[in-house]
Amino acid sequence: MTTLTRQDLNFGQVVADILCEFLEVAIHLILYVREVYPSGIFQKRKKYNVPVQMSCHPELNQYIQDTLHCVKPLIEKNDAEKVVVVIMDKEHHPVERFVFEISQPTLLSIRFLLLFKNHSDTLLSHVEQLLRAFILKISVCDAVLNNNPPGCSFTVLVHTRDAATRNMEKVQVIKDFPWIVADEQEVHMQEPRLIPLKTMTSDIVKMQLYVEERAQKT
Amino acid sequence: MDELYLDNIDEYVNDHDKIVTYKWLSLTLGVHVNTAKQMLYHYLDHKRKESSAQLHATYLVSGKFEDNGQTGHKVSVVKEDQLEDFKSKMSLIVSVHVYSVQKALLKDSGPLYSVDYDAVKDNLKNCSKYSAIRCASAVPMSSLELQQAREIHRAPSPEPVNKKSGMNGDANVASKPSTKPQKGIMGMFAKTASKNQGNEKDIKQEQKEESPVVDAPKSKPAAKANPMTNFFGSQTAKKLNKAEKEEETAPSSSSAEPQRQSSRPEEKQEAAAVEPIKDTKKDSRSKTKRIVDSDSEEEKMDKKKRRRIKKPEPDSSDEDVIPDSPQQMETRESTPSPKKEVESVSHSHQGTSEMRTRKRRRVLKARVFVDEDGSMVTEKGYESESYSETEEDVQATKQAAKDPFPAKQPASNKQDEKKSQKKTSANANKGSKQASIMGFFPKK
Numbered sequence: 198m199t200t201l202t203r204q205d206l207n208f209g210q211v212v213a214d215i216l217c218e219f220l221e222v223a224i225h226l227i228l229y230v231r232e233v234y235p236s237g238i239f240q241k242r243k244k245y246n247v248p249v250q251m252s253c254h255p256e257l258n259q260y261i262q263d264t265l266h267c268v269k270p271l272i273e274k275n276d277a278e279k280v281v282v283v284i285m286d287k288e289h290h291p292v293e294r295f296v297f298e299i300s301q302p303t304l305l306s307i308r309f310l311l312l313f314k315n316h317s318d319t320l321l322s323h324v325e326q327l328l329r330a331f332i333l334k335i336s337v338c339d340a341v342l343n344n345n346p347p348g349c350s351f352t353v354l355v356h357t358r359d360a361a362t363r364n365m366e367k368v369q370v371i372k373d374f375p376w377i378v379a380d381e382q383e384v385h386m387q388e389p390r391l392i393p394l395k396t397m398t399s400d401i402v403k404m405q406l407y408v409e410e411r412a413q414k415t
Numbered sequence: 416m417d418e419l420y421l422d423n424i425d426e427y428v429n430d431h432d433k434i435v436t437y438k439w440l441s442l443t444l445g446v447h448v449n450t451a452k453q454m455l456y457h458y459l460d461h462k463r464k465e466s467s468a469q470l471h472a473t474y475l476v477s478g479k480f481e482d483n484g485q486t487g488h489k490v491s492v493v494k495e496d497q498l499e500d501f502k503s504k505m506s507l508i509v510s511v512h513v514y515s516v517q518k519a520l521l522k523d524s525g526p527l528y529s530v531d532y533d534a535v536k537d538n539l540k541n542c543s544k545y546s547a548i549r550c551a552s553a554v555p556m557s558s559l560e561l562q563q564a565r566e567i568h569r570a571p572s573p574e575p576v577n578k579k580s581g582m583n584g585d586a587n588v589a590s591k592p593s594t595k596p597q598k599g600i601m602g603m604f605a606k607t608a609s610k611n612q613g614n615e616k617d618i619k620q621e622q623k624e625e626s627p628v629v630d631a632p633k634s635k636p637a638a639k640a641n642p643m644t645n646f647f648g649s650q651t652a653k654k655l656n657k658a659e660k661e662e663e664t665a666p667s668s669s670s671a672e673p674q675r676q677s678s679r680p681e682e683k684q685e686a687a688a689v690e691p692i693k694d695t696k697k698d699s700r701s702k703t704k705r706i707v708d709s710d711s712e713e714e715k716m717d718k719k720k721r722r723r724i725k726k727p728e729p730d731s732s733d734e735d736v737i738p739d740s741p742q743q744m745e746t747r748e749s750t751p752s753p754k755k756e757v758e759s760v761s762h763s764h765q766g767t768s769e770m771r772t773r774k775r776r777r778v779l780k781a782r783v784f785v786d787e788d789g790s791m792v793t794e795k796g797y798e799s800e801s802y803s804e805t806e807e808d809v810q811a812t813k814q815a816a817k818d819p820f821p822a823k824q825p826a827s828n829k830q831d832e833k834k835s836q837k838k839t840s841a842n843a844n845k846g847s848k849q850a851s852i853m854g855f856f857p858k859k
Contacts, residue, residue, distance in 0.1 A: 229522070230522065236522065241523070241525065246532065247525065247528060247529040247532055248524075248525035248528060248529070249525065250523065250525065326533060329529060329532065329533070330533075332529065333434075333526055333529045333530065334432075336521075336525065336526040336529070337432060337433075337434060337517065337518075337519040337521070337526060338519070339519050339520065340432050340517070340518040340519030340520075341432065341518075341519075
């Protein structure tokens with residue numbers, strides 16, 4: 198049914214937009230809370246009707262935006278399994294990994310699509326509420342995490358399928374923002390401790406956030 | 416039985432890693448806020464004695480604070496380690512209580528607001544059920560009353576401006592924020608309700624506004640409350656306050672205008688004068704006079720948002736009010752002409768209530784005469800001429816050169832009397848008998 202596929206695409210884009218916006222806010226907040234960058238560059242802004250910290254540094258912002266711009270097509274096609282924000286110490290060994298596991302319902306029934314169209318407001322405000330809870334959880338996550346050593350840096354990894362990377366390449370060339378296959382050492386951590394932070398289930402997306410932390414950080 | 420709450424709080428704090436604020440606790444457990452505060456205090460005490468987990472707390476401190484000789488009431492949320500330091504800075508401490516308990520050390524105050532957001536949103540209609548702030552006469556209006564109030568509010572706006580001649584009735588319509596809570600609109604018409612509203616919202620805003628580190632003192636508890644939410648709650652307050660302010664500035668400016676005969680045709684400009692409302696100036700003035708049932712602090716934050724000219728209160732008795740001269744003087748300090756305009760303004764204001772006075776004004780007129788060579792010369796010059804308010808002209812807009820009024824006159828100005836012609840100084844000088852530009856607008 199052609200109508201269905203067109204709806205399908207729009208819907209996928211809407212969800213991808215929502216998720217990418219959320220990931221941007223989440224990444225900024227993680228950088229703030231984990232003190233990857235000095236708190237002076239952060240500024241209070243509003244998202245989902247609550248205050249969040251976003252960085253003012255233009256290059257950092259551009260980097261994060263470019264990253265997410267490349268990830269968006271993967272999310273649209275539901276190819277992105279996980280988006281991981283890795284915090285690494287000076288020797289580029291990961292100390293913390295914030296893992297966002299994302300999954301979207303694959304079977305978009307007609308009934309569901311109609312539901313989305315008619316009640317998109319309530320649906321979206323419900324999603325907003327859930328995302329707000331995520332934001333809150335990230336803000337207080339340092340209760341459960343040990344402090345990071347100084348001089349940390351961060352990077353973003355995406356777990357996806359081979360076929361999908363070929364799609365990504367087109368976007369990368371346009372944006373001049375190349376992605377490379379991650380090193381083994383960035384992906385796997387020694388002696389990780391798993392700390393779940395938050396889970397959310399909604400009609401349009403399911404997301405889980407947990408933190409893998411290295412037992413000894415310094 | 417009484418110890419159950421300790422376990423509850425323990426569960427929230429330790430197992431769920433929540434930030435437990437007193438407001439959230441009171442809404443969750445269904446207890447009065449004061450009880451919730453005490454619960455938190457006992458819990459903290461208990462845990463500290465056991466010295467088991469690492470707990471952090473924030474406190475709400477309110478009291479009098481001296482700053483450069485000015486005393487103000489300050490309310491702040493402070494972290495525990497800054498508590499003693501902060502308390503010692505205050506001259507008089509009115510209240511100190513536990514604001515929140517959490518496991519994590521908070522870096523900034525953002526999460527404190529987020530925590531309560533959902534709980535309050537769910538209980539929006541009765542979020543003051545457990546609150547300690549009460550006003551017996553604050554009752555939400557029924558929807559019928561609300562409708563009526565709305566209509567009344569809309570009706571006066573098309574009316575032409577009166578004694579505060581030229582002041583825009585409801586230019587605020589343009590600057591309305593896009594979303595307002597229903598209560599905000601109701602608060603606009605119920606002054607007492609608005610006060611309660613303001614208070615309630617103020618408390619909520621406090622936690623948003625306060626940072627763990629104390630900042631500049633506030634003159635009133637919620638002076639910096641969110642301007643958007645209090646926008647409508649204090650609209651009436653602002654109107655009343657403006658009337659008051661202008662009354663008090665009237666005496667001062669009246670001395671500056673000895674003569675009132677030389678009036679200017681462009682009184683309307685004075686209307687625009689109000690437009691560049693200097694918030695800071697109003698701030699200082701507003702402190703001196705208070706309308707009985709309005710919250711001045713709400714007004715302060717409204718100033719920034721509100722750019723309309725206030726509609727004068729029908730019951731403000733002082734007819735001598737010179738509405739805008741003070742502002743005028745501020746905005747055009749350099750030119751002496753404002754003074755003259757002020758004179759004309761004041762004069763016209765005086766007359767507005769009667770609606771019809773004869774005035775003198777300077778009009779650009781062309782005089783034709785025969786000079787010594789025998790040739791006819793046409794000279795344009797300003798001449799005094801008396802006219803009555805009922806005449807409509809677009810005369811002498813060259814005057815506009817002298818009044819550097821901001822060209823931004825809200826379009827809703829159409830209700831101004833003819834003399835409040837748009838100082839769109841682009842108007843060429845037309846003959847006195849020509850139809851005026853105001854002819855397009857309905858005559859008052």
